[in-house]
Amino acid sequence: MTNFKLNEVELEAAFQSRIDSEQKIEPKDWMPEGYRKNLIRQMSQHAHSEVIGMQPEGNWILRAPTLRRKIVLLAKVQDEGGHGLYLYSATETLGITREELIDALHEGRAKYASIFNYPSLTWADVGTIGWLVDGAAIVNQITLQRTSYGPYARSMVRICKEESFHQRQGYEALMVMAQGSPEQKKMAQDSLNRWWWPVLMMFGPHDAESANSAKSMKWKIKRKSNDELRQAFIDQTIPQVEYLGLKVPDPDLKWNQERGQYDFGEIDWAEFERVIGGNGPCNRQRLEHHRRVDREGQWVRDALAAYEAKQQARSAA
Amino acid sequence: MKDKQDDLINYVIALGDDSLILGQRLSEWCYHAPFLEEDLALANVALDFIGRAQMFYEYASQLETRVLKENARSADQIAFLRDTRDYRNLLIVELPIGDFAFTMARQFTVDVFNQLYLQQLVNSTDSTLAAIAGKAIKETDYHLRRSQEWMLRLGDGTDESHQRMEKALKELWGYTAELFTMSAYETALLRDGISIDRTALCSDWRKIVTELLQQATLKVPSDEWQVTGGREGLHTEHQGDILAKMQYLQRTYPGLEW
Ligand SMILES: [Fe+2]
Ligand SMILES: [Fe+2]
Ligand SMILES: [Fe+2]
Numbered sequence: 001m002t003n004f005k006l007n008e009v010e011l012e013a014a015f016q017s018r019i020d021s022e023q024k025i026e027p028k029d030w031m032p033e034g035y036r037k038n039l040i041r042q043m044s045q046h047a048h049s050e051v052i053g054m055q056p057e058g059n060w061i062l063r064a065p066t067l068r069r070k071i072v073l074l075a076k077v078q079d080e081g082g083h084g085l086y087l088y089s090a091t092e093t094l095g096i097t098r099e100e101l102i103d104a105l106h107e108g109r110a111k112y113a114s115i116f117n118y119p120s121l122t123w124a125d126v127g128t129i130g131w132l133v134d135g136a137a138i139v140n141q142i143t144l145q146r147t148s149y150g151p152y153a154r155s156m157v158r159i160c161k162e163e164s165f166h167q168r169q170g171y172e173a174l175m176v177m178a179q180g181s182p183e184q185k186k187m188a189q190d191s192l193n194r195w196w197w198p199v200l201m202m203f204g205p206h207d208a209e210s211a212n213s214a215k216s217m218k219w220k221i222k223r224k225s226n227d228e229l230r231q232a233f234i235d236q237t238i239p240q241v242e243y244l245g246l247k248v249p250d251p252d253l254k255w256n257q258e259r260g261q262y263d264f265g266e267i268d269w270a271e272f273e274r275v276i277g278g279n280g281p282c283n284r285q286r287l288e289h290h291r292r293v294d295r296e297g298q299w300v301r302d303a304l305a306a307y308e309a310k311q312q313a314r315s316a317a
Numbered sequence: 318m319k320d321k322q323d324d325l326i327n328y329v330i331a332l333g334d335d336s337l338i339l340g341q342r343l344s345e346w347c348y349h350a351p352f353l354e355e356d357l358a359l360a361n362v363a364l365d366f367i368g369r370a371q372m373f374y375e376y377a378s379q380l381e382t383r384v385l386k387e388n389a390r391s392a393d394q395i396a397f398l399r400d401t402r403d404y405r406n407l408l409i410v411e412l413p414i415g416d417f418a419f420t421m422a423r424q425f426t427v428d429v430f431n432q433l434y435l436q437q438l439v440n441s442t443d444s445t446l447a448a449i450a451g452k453a454i455k456e457t458d459y460h461l462r463r464s465q466e467w468m469l470r471l472g473d474g475t476d477e478s479h480q481r482m483e484k485a486l487k488e489l490w491g492y493t494a495e496l497f498t499m500s501a502y503e504t505a506l507l508r509d510g511i512s513i514d515r516t517a518l519c520s521d522w523r524k525i526v527t528e529l530l531q532q533a534t535l536k537v538p539s540d541e542w543q544v545t546g547g548r549e550g551l552h553t554e555h556q557g558d559i560l561a562k563m564q565y566l567q568r569t570y571p572g573l574e575w
Contacts, residue, residue, distance in 0.1 A: 051348075051353065054347070054348040054356070055348055058347050058348045061344050061347060062341060062344065062345065062562045062563060063562055063563070063565045063566060064566075065397075065566035065567055065575035066393045066397070066575050067337075067367060067370065067371045067374070067392060067393055067396055068371075069575055070344075070367055071364060071367055071368060071371070074344050074347060074360055074363060074364055074367070075360075075364060077347055077348065077360065078347065078356075078357055078360040078361070078364070081347075081348070081353055081356045081357050081360070082357055084353060085353050085354065085357070088353075123566055123575070173575075176574055176575060177575075180573055180574060181570070181573055183570060183573075184570070184573060289348075293348070293349050293350070293351075296351070296416075297350065297351025297352060297355075297417070298351075299475070299477050299478060299481070300351035300352075300355075300417050300471070300478070301351055301352060302474070302475050302477070302478070303470055303471050303474025303475045303477070303478030304470050304474065306474045306475045306478075307469065307470040307471075307473055307474040310473065
């Protein structure tokens with residue numbers, strides 16, 4: 001018997017040359033197991049983040065101060081759920097089910113963005129999350145529009161459009177407060193104080209310490225390094241902070257004329273590790289909420305399955 | 318003339334209250350639904366109702382402006398700055414969301430009613446109300462398709478879902494009578510063809526609901542009890558809980574822009 005199958009080394013070389021020439025990898029294409037695993041990890045983490053992120057903002061839907069704000073917020077949280085759905089589907093193209101991905105989340109094997117382990121304590125936080133958290137996500141996701149895996153790249157194109165919309169809405173909500181009463185200004189500043197550093201942490205550890213980075217860059221799953229993205233975010237955000245008349249809680253922040261970029265202080269990496277390690281203010285609450293809702297919805301999903309089975313039996317008869 | 322204007326304002330606000338309070342209740346499901354698709358769908362329905370409330374309140378605000386000039390309330394003031402006794406919504410919309418069966422049973426009974434009601438309201442001699450109804454009826458067609466489907470799924474799903482659904486129907490049945498109860502201001506507006514005769518919709522509603530419940534293998538609850546009062550501001554205790562949350566920022570920081 002002749003074996004036309006290329007061996008693993010040849011396949012991998014062909015794969016890498018496709019990546020190097022900026023061709024997209026599609027679900028049916030051969031891919032190294034490590035590439036597939038790496039993508040599942042990153043894409044499902046992204047999907048879980050969209051869904052868990054519904055909690056801190058959803059927390060304010062019932063308390064939104066005007067009808068318009070209520071509509072905008074509810075629609076935003078709904079969008080995030082849609083992003084989650086879209087990303088779960090894209091991840092499923094890699095041969096894994098949404099149920100498996102959610103099990104991994106519930107069992108602590110999969111992560112979500114650590115930023116959502118912080119609480120949304122005031123109405124200003126809704127604005128700040130839209131402006132800064134969605135803003136940071138966009139900086140990352142814009143580069144992911146060119147990621148090597150086709151379904152992921154395409155989902156990023158669509159999601160980015162909505163995220164920029166969220167960012168503008170968040171900024172606008174905060175602007176009203178920053179120009180409002182002394183209490184509102186104080187609320188806005190307090191919110192920025194609490195979210196600034198956690199948002200910078202969203203870009204992950206320094207490049208040198210980032211465990212998954214090298215491989216991800218080689219495979220063009222990731223297109224820019226953590227530190228590059230963080231710097232880009234700071235450079236674009238500081239003028240927006242100044243326009244609001246607010247101040248970031250970083251005494252070391254200053255414009256560096258030579259570099260043409262902002263210098264900024266060191267992130268508290270101990271806090272980063274602490275929150276990622278499960279000791280943020282809301283880790284248990286976020287995960288437990290997701291587990292509880294999943295448990296409570298089981299009878300509905302069972303009913304749906306039973307009804308569909310009956311329908312099929314009827315149409316077969 | 319002034320009385321007639323008051324009747325119209327009260328009527329429009331009552332319709333707004335029905336939409337707002339139901340929308341507020343439905344939005345409680347966002348990130349609490351049995352699966353992600355349902356989070357999105359329930360949020361969609363909630364958005365329709367809150368948007369509808371906004372249209373009614375904007376109109377009420379315009380009507381007030383004609384009479385009260387600069388002392389008229391804005392839509393948000395109407396929505397957020399009244400106390401329990403001044404809200405005019407039907408009791409059925411203020412009841413807590415309960416389990417998914419209760420939410421869907423309520424939605425179904427209200428959707429059937431809304432469809433019948435809006436089909437009439439599009440012919441209102443008040444062109445603004447007719448226009449709002451014209452937009453709302455398309456949304457309601459979609460809401461009803463959904464809630465109807467869920468009645469079938471849960472009624473004819475598992476034993477547990479069937480039991481939960483029958484329990485839900487029993488718990489809310491006595492509140493459905495109010496859908497067909499005319500308030501004084503609605504009656505007053507009837508002669509000019511502005512409002513709708515709710516009592517006339519009852520038999521059609523019953524027919525549609527009964528047929529679907531039968532199809533869903535569910536019993537139609539008996540009419541042993543009924544409670545009304547929402548239109549006169551005689552609410553359940555749940556109304557206060559809704560308002561405490563909804564009005565929190567407006568009450569804590571009075572008179573600010575958000
Ligand atoms: Fe998103
Ligand atoms: Fe995102
Ligand atoms: Fe977003």
